[in-house]
Amino acid sequence: MRFDSTGKVSLDHIYSQPDPRSYFNVLGPLDYCVPQQAKPYLEKLIEEYRESRSVAVPTVVDIGCSYGINAALLKYDLTMDDLYARYRDEEYAEGAEADAGAREALLARDRELSRTHRSAHRVRFVGMDVSGNALSYALEAGFVDDAVHANLEEDEPTPRQRAQLAGADLVISTGCLGYVTERTLTRVVQAQGGGRPWMAHFVLRMFPFDPVERALAALGYETVRVETLFRQRRFASPQEQAGVLDTMSAAGVEQANLEAEGWLYAQLYVSRPHGRE
Numbered sequence: 001m002r003f004d005s006t007g008k009v010s011l012d013h014i015y016s017q018p019d020p021r022s023y024f025n026v027l028g029p030l031d032y033c034v035p036q037q038a039k040p041y042l043e044k045l046i047e048e049y050r051e052s053r054s055v056a057v058p059t060v061v062d063i064g065c066s067y068g069i070n071a072a073l074l075k076y077d078l079t080m081d082d083l084y085a086r087y088r089d090e091e092y093a094e095g096a097e098a099d100a101g102a103r104e105a106l107l108a109r110d111r112e113l114s115r116t117h118r119s120a121h122r123v124r125f126v127g128m129d130v131s132g133n134a135l136s137y138a139l140e141a142g143f144v145d146d147a148v149h150a151n152l153e154e155d156e157p158t159p160r161q162r163a164q165l166a167g168a169d170l171v172i173s174t175g176c177l178g179y180v181t182e183r184t185l186t187r188v189v190q191a192q193g194g195g196r197p198w199m200a201h202f203v204l205r206m207f208p209f210d211p212v213e214r215a216l217a218a219l220g221y222e223t224v225r226v227e228t229l230f231r232q233r234r235f236a237s238p239q240e241q242a243g244v245l246d247t248m249s250a251a252g253v254e255q256a257n258l259e260a261e262g263w264l265y266a267q268l269y270v271s272r273p274h275g276r277e
Contacts, residue, residue: 001236006178006206007243009236015131019103020067023134024087032233034266035069036080038174038202041226041268043074045200046123049169057122058169061148061188061197064176065127066134068143075125075143076117107140114142126164128152128188152184157191165191171199175232175266178207182215189219196220199271202230205259206248209269216271226268233264 002010014023049058062070072078087106127144129135130151139147148164150157157165165188173180189196196219203209213223235241245259258265 001239003240003243007240007245007247009240015066015129015134018133019106019137020083020087020134021106023067024084027233028084028088030233030236031231033080034202034230034232035073035174037230037232037266038070038172038200038268039073042070042172042200045198045270046074046170049198053169055169057124059124059126059167061126061128061165061168061171062144063128063171063173063180063184063188065125065129065138065144066131068125068127068138068141070172070174071125071127071138071143072113074123076113078117103137107137110141110143126168128165152187153180157187162191166193167195168192168197171197172201174202175204177201177203177209177212182212185212186215186219189216196273198273199269201269201271202232202266203269204232205229205253205265205267206244206251208251209267213269213271220273221271222274223269223271226270228268229258230266230268231263232266234262235264 004010011026014026017023046058046060049055060071060074062068065071069083072083073080086109124146125144126146126148127135127138128148128150130149132149135144135147135149138144146164148157148161150161168188171185171188185199199216199221201209201212203212209223209225216223235244241259241262244264248259
């Protein structure tokens, strides 16, 4: 196993495949579940925005969307268990990740899902990610309605990317903050041309949110941390657990016997413009 500077095991390879099979086959044994944990909170926030702003079809920008997981859960009222069963199906078992035929079969099945499983609450998803393969799949499957292939940590958005991001009603993430910083969020807000979307970010406890909160405050936001803690996934190994606990200790994060029991935990931060603009 390879580990990154935070002590976490590196799973970069699962985001760069042409379809989601590796993603679900690797994360399944780790009980990865934070998108499912996030779903009811995101549904509630979307409905609150819809009602308060009288927007029939809110636009949600999902930062670090990978294969469009949050979009699939929210647009088609699926569960993570549904997705695990879908992509770990033996009919599409791995063995030839480069098999274009298998990818096309998965896409055909997912496009049918997009046509036949519409939620009662409509929402438009714009996915943003650094992985071109994951984004392409999410867009071709119909999970996301638009895709922004960008690394806003490194680069200013292009005119086209600004246009894609503009008009966002909500900005969400379920795991990328910590690797993505306030730099990306600031650039997303600046692309709005004066508008300020609501935000909901699920952030691992090992990553401090203070720099993000300060940057958002400077843009006119107030942030509330939800007291509930959310399981993200199990540790991949004792070595990963030890590395993460060391990182948390160095950052002054109290473990409270949570991560020490074998799970990574996230916290939810909801940011809205002052005065609920």
